Each structure stands twice: as structure tokens, then as C-alpha cells.
Amino acid sequence: MAGSGVVVVDKPAGMTSHDVVARVRRILGTRRVGHSGTLDPMATGVLVLGVGRGTRFLAHVHADAKAYAATIRLGAATVTDDAEGEPTGGAPAGGLAEEAVRAAVAGLTGELMQVPAAVSAVRVDGERAHARVRRGEAVAIPARQVTVGRFEITALRRPEGAGGRWLDLDVVVECSAGTYVRALARDLGAALGVGGHLTALRRTAAGPFTLADAVDLDELAARGAPCLDLDAACLRCFPVREVDAAQAAMLAQGRWLEPVGRSGVHAALGPDGRVPALIEESGRRARTVFVVRPATLG
Known part of the structure; x- marks a missing residue:
């Protein structure tokens, strides 16, 4: 148990999750x-890691809900759907009406x-899509259902000196997990007929973990x-479900307790302030769905 737990890293840009x-x-x-859940190299923010028995614990944590702050540039599409890829087309976006942009954003909210993204970790015929794309292969990735609970513009800018080419959206x-914010940028640009890609991405939350929990690698x-x-x-x-010392010992052995009428997974909390198991x-x-402190570990 020594050293086991959860690390929440504020991932810097330029590093892969690996x-x-x-x-x-x-x-x-x-x-x-x-x-638990990768971030693109260009992205920063919350990356949740398990250490020791924490690697098994993460399998039981519902960190499906994700939150991001991002910047989308309208006016060009790229092969990677972000600023790291080569342009693949587009049209001047500086003249787009704000009302049209907000309507298109609303159309990409909800169940989709x-x-x-073609350059992604999704497997196609047993191989990562990004590896096939980088070999010059055409990759067809099937659509899948995702949920976008909130897609909101917080700032809209028309960069000076760009000749009306760009429209930047914060x-x-x-x-939900599995949603590609890069793909939202791509699809927004396509819906508006000008192309779009992501220029910045910061994950602000993954499940119950937020930037307030995160440390950088030097702090760690x-x-x-x-x-x-x-x-x-x-x-x-x-x-939490509070248990007595005898019940905590039973859970540490993987044994079961009498139900008390609660639904979902609970953390059993013993009188010593420790959690013997998730139940x-x-x-x-x-x-028990996960024995945090098996009796064999002392």
C-alpha cells in the first residue's frame, strides 16, 4: 500500500500521455x-494517473465526464484538425455573422x-489511426455517439492584420469520454463552410478531478x-457507508456485508478513517467491487 494513490498532473504542452x-x-x-484517458501532445491540463494499487482503483472511477477550455480558429481545415497539421482547405471566415456562428455551435450540442479525428488513437483494423494516416493511407473511421452537454463561446475575435481570414473562438x-474537441472544431468549420481547427486545448476537469487538484511535474x-x-x-x-472494525476486517478479506438499501458503489469507511473496500x-x-486494503497486505 505504501506509495499507492492517485496523481493529478497538469500536463504540459508537447508531451504525450505516455x-x-x-x-x-x-x-x-x-x-x-x-x-485514465489520454491528452493530445498539444493539449495541457488534467491528466489522472494511478500509482501502485491506484492503477486498479482507476478502473472503478467514473471519469467519463470531461471539461475543456479551447480556442477554435475558423477559416482553415487541417489534416489533424488542429494547428499541428497541414492545411487542407478553407475560406475566409472574418465576415461570418456572430449569430450564424452561435447557431452552428448550438447545432453541435447534445447527443451527436x-x-x-483521423490523426487519433482510435484503432482501425487493429492499428492506431494516426499511424496509418502518417503513412499516407486514407482512413475511414466510423462515427460514434458522444454527448456534448455544453459547447459555449466565451469570446469571439477577428484578429487584426489577418485580412479577414480568421475568426477565433474561445x-x-x-x-462525454471519447468526444474529440478537435472534431468539434472541424465540424463547426464544415457547417459554416469555411473550415476550422483547434489552436489551443486545456482539460479543466476529468470526472471529480479538476485543475485545483493538479500539480506540475516539478511539484510532483x-x-x-x-x-x-x-x-x-x-x-x-x-x-460513504460507515462500517465498524469487524465489518472492515470482513471486507479486507473480500467477504460481503448485509445490504442497507443503498444504490451504486460506495466507499466503506472504517472507524480508523481508512477505506477497506469499495462495495x-x-x-x-x-x-466488494474493489478491495482497497486486502488482508494479505496487512
């Missing part, structure tokens, strides 16, 4: 580090069938330990 995992492994001196996006190195131990992480992510009621049992 790069961050490798750096955290070196900082904390363990191979047992995994992340979205085609992921936006806030709240969406100075700390030398996860941001949250497993007890704190369980209590952050799940409602869920099913019929006549409150069964």
Missing part, C-alpha cells in the same frame, strides 16, 4: 503507473454522431508522493 507516465514512474520510483466544452518531484492516497481518492470519488449492493449482499 511521456508523462514515464516521467512519473521515474519520479516515484515505480513501474506501476497508468493513466461524431467521426473521431469556447468551453463539457462532454518535490512532493515525491501521489497527490491523494487511496483513502482520500475513494472518499473523493464515492459516497455495491446486489440482492441480499453488499459485495
Whole structure:
């Protein structure tokens, strides 16, 4: 259990999620580090990682809801749907009416069938799409359902000196896991007939974890330990069911308790302030779904 927990990194631009995992492994001196949901190299912000038994804990955390602050540039499409790709066309966007832009944004809110960005980690015939695209292959990725709960323009700018070519939008996006904000930029530009791509992306929240929880890699190195131990992480992510010492010992052995009429996963909280397990009621049992502190670990 020593050193197990959750790390919330404020990922810097230019690093892949795998790069961050490798750096955290070196900082904390363990191979047992995994992340929950990738970020593009150009993106910054909340990247949630599990350390030690925290890698198993993350599988039970519902971090599906994501929130982002982003900047979209209308006036050009790119092969990657962001500023790192080569332009593939477009039309001057500086003359677009704000009302038309806001209407198009509203049309990309709610339940959508979205085609992921071509240069993405989505697998096509067993291989990452980005690898095939970079070999010059044409890749057809099937659309999938996503939910965009909020897609809101917070600022609209027509850059000086651009000759009316660009229209830049600062936006806030709240969406389900698997939603590509780059694809929203692409589809917005297509809907307006001018092309669009992402120029900045910052994840501000993933499930219950926000930028307020995040540390940069230098801060993590100075700390030398996860941001949250497993007890704190369980209590952050799940409602609590208090148990006595005998019940806590039973849960540590993987045994079940009597149900008390609660739905969903709960963190069992013992009198010592520790969480022996995550539990869920099913019929006549409150069964363990994840034993945080197995009795065999002491």
C-alpha cells in the first residue's frame, strides 16, 4: 500500500500521455503507473494517473465526464484538425455573422454522431489511426455517439492584420469520454463552410478531478508522493457507508456485508478513517467491487 494513490498532473504542452507516465514512474520510483484517458501532445491540463494499487482503483472511477477550455480558429481545415497539421482547405471566415456562428455551435450540442479525428488513437483494423494516416493511407473511421452537454463561446475575435481570414473562438466544452474537441472544431468549420481547427486545448476537469487538484511535474518531484492516497481518492470519488472494525476486517478479506438499501458503489469507511473496500449492493449482499486494503497486505 505504501506509495499507492492517485496523481493529478497538469500536463504540459508537447508531451504525450505516455511521456508523462514515464516521467512519473521515474519520479516515484515505480513501474506501476497508468493513466485514465489520454491528452493530445498539444493539449495541457488534467491528466489522472494511478500509482501502485491506484492503477486498479482507476478502473472503478467514473471519469467519463470531461471539461475543456479551447480556442477554435475558423477559416482553415487541417489534416489533424488542429494547428499541428497541414492545411487542407478553407475560406475566409472574418465576415461570418456572430449569430450564424452561435447557431452552428448550438447545432453541435447534445447527443451527436461524431467521426473521431483521423490523426487519433482510435484503432482501425487493429492499428492506431494516426499511424496509418502518417503513412499516407486514407482512413475511414466510423462515427460514434458522444454527448456534448455544453459547447459555449466565451469570446469571439477577428484578429487584426489577418485580412479577414480568421475568426477565433474561445469556447468551453463539457462532454462525454471519447468526444474529440478537435472534431468539434472541424465540424463547426464544415457547417459554416469555411473550415476550422483547434489552436489551443486545456482539460479543466476529468470526472471529480479538476485543475485545483493538479500539480506540475516539478511539484510532483518535490512532493515525491501521489497527490491523494487511496483513502482520500475513494472518499473523493464515492459516497460513504460507515462500517465498524469487524465489518472492515470482513471486507479486507473480500467477504460481503448485509445490504442497507443503498444504490451504486460506495466507499466503506472504517472507524480508523481508512477505506477497506469499495462495495455495491446486489440482492441480499453488499459485495466488494474493489478491495482497497486486502488482508494479505496487512
